[in-house]
Amino acid sequence: MSARFEASEDLTLDIREEGAATIVAARGEVTVFSSPALREALRKITDGRPPRLVLDLAETRYIDSSGVATLVEALQTIQRYKGKLVLTGLNQRVRGVFEIARLDSIFPMAGSIEEALKT
Numbered sequence: 203m204s205a206r207f208e209a210s211e212d213l214t215l216d217i218r219e220e221g222a223a224t225i226v227a228a229r230g231e232v233t234v235f236s237s238p239a240l241r242e243a244l245r246k247i248t249d250g251r252p253p254r255l256v257l258d259l260a261e262t263r264y265i266d267s268s269g270v271a272t273l274v275e276a277l278q279t280i281q282r283y284k285g286k287l288v289l290t291g292l293n294q295r296v297r298g299v300f301e302i303a304r305l306d307s308i309f310p311m312a313g314s315i316e317e318a319l320k321t
Contacts, residue, residue, distance in 0.1 A: 210236035215243055223254040223319055229261040232269030240269065244276040251283050256318040260291025265299050277309060286310065288318040 204218040213236035216227040224247050232240055247255060257273070259265075265273075273289075280287045290312045292300070300306045312318035 210239055212236050213240065215240065217243070217247070219252075220319065222252065223256055224250075224252040225256045225258060225315060227258040227261065231263050232265040232272070234266060234268040237266075237268040237272045241272045241275065244272065245279075248276060248279045248283075248285075251285060253285050254319070255280060255285065255287045256312075256315055257287065257289050258291045258315055258318075259289060259296055260293075262291075262293070262296055265296050267303075270299060270303060270305065273309070274305070286321075288312050288321055290315055290318045 204216075206214060206216050208214055210230075213228060213230040213232060216229070218225050226243070226247065228240065230236070244255075255276070273287075277287045288310045291314070292311065297306065300309065310321060312321055
């Protein structure tokens with residue numbers, strides 16, 4: 203399965219399955235305007251209980267607190283059913299948001315999609 207979802211004019215999601223994992227590539231900005239659509243997409247994905255969800259943020263230019271809250275919610279949902287959420291491709295600006303909020307120790311992070319599929 204592969205799908206492209208225009209979450210907002212600022213955010214596009216490319217969703218694909220690779221083995222038992224679902225990979226979501228977020229392109230653009232995750233803000234108060236686009237995070238509700240991201241939340242809905244992640245909710246639909248986690249309803250299917252994928253064992254591993256990889257969120258590729260390599261082309262995510264910016265994430266605000268509402269975007270971070272959306273990812274925390276997804277992480278909690280996945281942990282409840284014993285799945286795994288791994289973030290990958292964070293640029294320094296996006297990584298900084300997670301570090302300031304001290305969430306870099308909560309979210310599993312990988313250097314690449316390939317690494318995220320193995321962790």
